[in-house]
Amino acid sequence: MLDVPHAATTEPGETHFDLRKEAEAAGITETLQQLERELVGLRPVKDRVRQIASLLLIERIRQRAGLASAPPTLHMSFTGNPGTGKTTVALRMAKILHSLGFVRRGQVISVTRDDLVGQYIGHTAPKTKEILKKAMGGVLFIDEAYYLHRPDNERDYGQEAIEILLQVMENQREDLVVILAGYGERMTNFFASNPGFRSRIAHHIEFPDYAEAELLVIAELMLKERGYRFSAAAREAFEKYIALRRSQPFFSNARSIRNAVDRIRLRQADRLVSDLDRMLDVADLETIDPADILASRVFSGGTEARSAKP
Secondary structure: OOOHHHOEOOOOOOOOOOHHHHHHHOOHHHHHHHHHHHOOOOHHHHHHHHHHHHHHHHHHHHHHHOOOEOOOOOOEEEEEOOOOOHHHHHHHHHHHHHHOOOOOOOOEEEEOHHHHOOOOOOOHHHHHHHHHHHHOOOEEEEOOHHHHOOOOOOOOOHHHHHHHHHHHHHHOOOOOEEEEEEOHHHHHHHHHHOHHHHHHOOEEEEEOOOOHHHHHHHHHHHHHHOOOEEOHHHHHHHHHHHHHHHOOOOOOOHHHHHHHHHHHHHHHHHHHHOOOOOOOOHHHHHEEOHHHHHOOHHHHOOOOOOOOOO
8 A cells, every 4th residue: 555665764753652542632533433423334434444544543653653654545436326425435534634644634625527527628627627726635526437538429528637637646646635436337447448547546445335224224313313203103114115215216325315304304294284273292293104104106106216296
């Protein structure tokens, strides 16, 4: 992981280090705990983030000890389906990098192809360089990065953006971390077509889809944050909803669950307001009933993927 040919030694420094205090002082302990709270499951991802944080912590301690040290290569690739937490992990990673001094700012600039690639000759370079200027000192998160490369269109300007990115990733890697994200298979093809990217990426992290039980926990956490809860029967109904929804097109893991929770709240409100003569108590306001879920078109063979209709 370390760029050994550029490693440097310093004068002998400190000789003893309290790792717990070092991790707490750098905010690593708190950030990893925050990641645990924010994301359900994703154990392989959390383990890899912890490993990277450990590497950076030890690298900083080695510098203070006067041992040979060099900035590790920190560019990353996040692969997985939508709604698996890639952006959240990028934010937490930026915080770790900043707290340990590997980037000047703990910011994440999130972009797609449209932010980098122009529509005519001479348009791409200034667009890409402007984004890089904004991201410098922090993290640049490029979502659906494979759209930068469109080999079927010989007049496409994505290759120009790629060449600029590669140059900056190599020459200014101590002041910018680039995270490429997208679907696994498409990212594999993208790297095959652009070997320069793969050679500059040190950390390839795969984000698995959530299991049905994890999606239920996510829904319950989302409801709790908003002051709602499932009744026992509603919880069973939502388990059935998850099983059906996962088999339908355009399912996006936690993102689809968030949309479902929003629609459930709409149905609950509509149900309560349908009887204006009714006296409500707190339990009525916070409880989700089976009817609020079973009214979904998912149960009649439809899909809620592209419509906000309750």
